[in-house]
Amino acid sequence: MEGVSADYVIGPIRNSLVLQSIDLQIESGSYSAIVGHTGAGKSSLLKTINGLLLPTAGKIEVGQDIIKQKNNKQALKNIRKKVGMVFQFPEAQLFAETVEKDICFGPLNFGVPLKQAQQIAKEVMQLVGLPLHLLNKSPHSLSGGQKRRVAIAGILAMEPEILVLDEPGAGLDPKGKNEIMRLIKSLHQERNLTTILVTHDMDDVVHYADKIIVMENGRIVRNGDLRSVFSDRLAIKKWHLDLPEAYQFQLEIEERTGMELPQICFTVDELADALMEVGLA
Amino acid sequence: MAPIIEVNNLTYRYDLRTETKALLSVSFTVHRGEWFAIIGNNGSGKSTLAQLLTGLLEPQQGSIFIADMEMTEKSKWEIRNRIGVVFQNPDNQFIGSTVQDDVAFGLENLNMDYKEMKKRVYEALKMVGMFEYRLYDPSHLSGGQKQRVAIAGALAMKPDVLILDEAFVMLDPRSRRELLETIHELKVSADLTVVSITHDMTEVEAADRVVVLDNGQVTNIGKPREIFTQEKELTPPLGEKLRRALAKRGANVPQSYMSREEVMCWLWK
Numbered sequence: 001m002e003g004v005s006a007d008y009v010i011g012p013i014r015n016s017l018v019l020q021s022i023d024l025q026i027e028s029g030s031y032s033a034i035v036g037h038t039g040a041g042k043s044s045l046l047k048t049i050n051g052l053l054l055p056t057a058g059k060i061e062v063g064q065d066i067i068k069q070k071n072n073k074q075a076l077k078n079i080r081k082k083v084g085m086v087f088q089f090p091e092a093q094l095f096a097e098t099v100e101k102d103i104c105f106g107p108l109n110f111g112v113p114l115k116q117a118q119q120i121a122k123e124v125m126q127l128v129g130l131p132l133h134l135l136n137k138s139p140h141s142l143s144g145g146q147k148r149r150v151a152i153a154g155i156l157a158m159e160p161e162i163l164v165l166d167e168p169g170a171g172l173d174p175k176g177k178n179e180i181m182r183l184i185k186s187l188h189q190e191r192n193l194t195t196i197l198v199t200h201d202m203d204d205v206v207h208y209a210d211k212i213i214v215m216e217n218g219r220i221v222r223n224g225d226l227r228s229v230f231s232d233r234l235a236i237k238k239w240h241l242d243l244p245e246a247y248q249f250q251l252e253i254e255e256r257t258g259m260e261l262p263q264i265c266f267t268v269d270e271l272a273d274a275l276m277e278v279g280l281a
Numbered sequence: 282m283a284p285i286i287e288v289n290n291l292t293y294r295y296d297l298r299t300e301t302k303a304l305l306s307v308s309f310t311v312h313r314g315e316w317f318a319i320i321g322n323n324g325s326g327k328s329t330l331a332q333l334l335t336g337l338l339e340p341q342q343g344s345i346f347i348a349d350m351e352m353t354e355k356s357k358w359e360i361r362n363r364i365g366v367v368f369q370n371p372d373n374q375f376i377g378s379t380v381q382d383d384v385a386f387g388l389e390n391l392n393m394d395y396k397e398m399k400k401r402v403y404e405a406l407k408m409v410g411m412f413e414y415r416l417y418d419p420s421h422l423s424g425g426q427k428q429r430v431a432i433a434g435a436l437a438m439k440p441d442v443l444i445l446d447e448a449f450v451m452l453d454p455r456s457r458r459e460l461l462e463t464i465h466e467l468k469v470s471a472d473l474t475v476v477s478i479t480h481d482m483t484e485v486e487a488a489d490r491v492v493v494l495d496n497g498q499v500t501n502i503g504k505p506r507e508i509f510t511q512e513k514e515l516t517p518p519l520g521e522k523l524r525r526a527l528a529k530r531g532a533n534v535p536q537s538y539m540s541r542e543e544v545m546c547w548l549w550k
Contacts, residue, residue: 038425200453242454272526281532
């Protein structure tokens with residue numbers, strides 16, 4: 001992305017710049033988490049990646065294809081095939097009378113013959129860990145976690161190279177959320193995807209992503225690896241970001257005991273190890 | 282403490298042809314001014330319970346009393362004036378064309394005078410930190426902002442009972458903590474009763490009591506400390522997680538549940 005700005009115009013009202021001169025490079029095969037306070041522009045940034053929100057300035061390159069302000073027809077078509085988008089509460093978009101039809105909708109739309117689309121549906125059902133007998137069920141008869149999986153399967157059926165997810169775990173119980181997050185991570189690895197995750201859960205960031213992109217007021221204020229970003233505590237505070245819960249607790253322990261642990265602990269296990277190592281526990 | 286909600290032997294099934302029950306003989310009492318958390322996995326019957334408590338579904342067997350009124354087709358309108366409800370996905374709850382209209386919607390239905398209404402709307406928007414956005418179109422807001430507006434709409438009604446059905450899921454942790462604090466203050470100052478249906482263990486830890494639902498039945502009810510000790514399947518809050526991780530590594534930690542503060546004191550000893 002180079003100098004991308006964007007805003008929403010609805011009727012006579014123009015929202016002031018939702019995205020402001022964004023420069024961003026995301027490497028192929030990386031797993032990046034986009035974080036920032038509510039309203040920082042995270043979801044808008046995602047929308048520009050597959051052309052749902054067109055830039056008012058700047059350009060977005062996805063592989064060979066370029067989205068500019070105008071004349072994007074072919075580029076958008078290519079890009080939408082390459083970029084699989086999983087929105088917030090994606091199950092709200094399930095519409096067909098069977099799970100199979102829902103999953104096949106995308107591939108059929110991109111011209112895949114029916115037989116092949118049905119084959120793909122079977123494959124992606126297995127990928128997301130759903131039993132095949134659900135294919136003939138109505139998506140609306142499934143549980144929340146299953147619906148979410150169907151929605152993700154529908155995206156995978158289009159065989160995207162880039163997977164973009166907006167809060168994929170929201171609203172699921174902790175077990176369902178963990179399963180979805182682990183599923184995404186394993187898909188990321190097996191299918192060699194480029195994954196972009198919007199989340200406000202810093203524990204998700206440190207458990208699954210390798211890069212973190214921080215947004216504030218429509219701008220990108222930091223893009224780097226986890227440890228370097230989280231160790232900049234002043235900046236984290238300025239951006240109103242949270243810390244992973246184990247690290248937050250680590251800082252409180254260090255403050256209270258006056259002892260410093262050897263490294264930043266992102267998980268409870270790392271924290272327990274470090275506490276044993278310095279002899280606090 | 283006087284009970285404000287009494288649920289007696291509540292049973293509900295969606296499909297009368299099958300035996301599968303969404304709720305089976307659920308009973309519990311919530312006291313005025315209490316923070317009461319309802320937890321359970323997806324499909325445990327939490328949402329069905331929320332819909333019954335708000336009169337969106339009618340009990341098939343058993344009864345619900347809220348503020349001494351039995352929930353019936355007739356009484357539900359009056360009961361709803363006493364309860365504020367916020368659901369998980371705020372997109373389904375917007376009516377107004379601006380944020381402030383939306384928050385005022387419930388009050389307009391009460392035929393409240395304009396001045397009082399304006400005061401209440403402003404107060405509620407300030408409480409959730411959305412006052413500056415009062416003239417925005419709610420559909421232009423982010424997920425977390427929408428959820429705060431929905432919460433403001435419920436608070437503006439000054440309800441006796443606030444029912445939060447996964448109402449914080451779209452919020453970042455900081456806003457979540459701030460809103461929890463705001464609501465906690467109201468609980469203390471206005472004797473607000475809070476029923477929170479949640480997956481968030483920090484929210485559960487903040488509750489006075491917790492009920493665990495599994496397959497439509499109450500399987501446990503007690504203080505958070507008791508629940509986290511007894512329910513091994515639950516992911517405990519951070520303090521207890523760390524205590525267990527340390528115990529596993531052979532550290533000489535106490536054998537029973539510890540809160541964050543207790544772990545801290547133990548480390549500092």
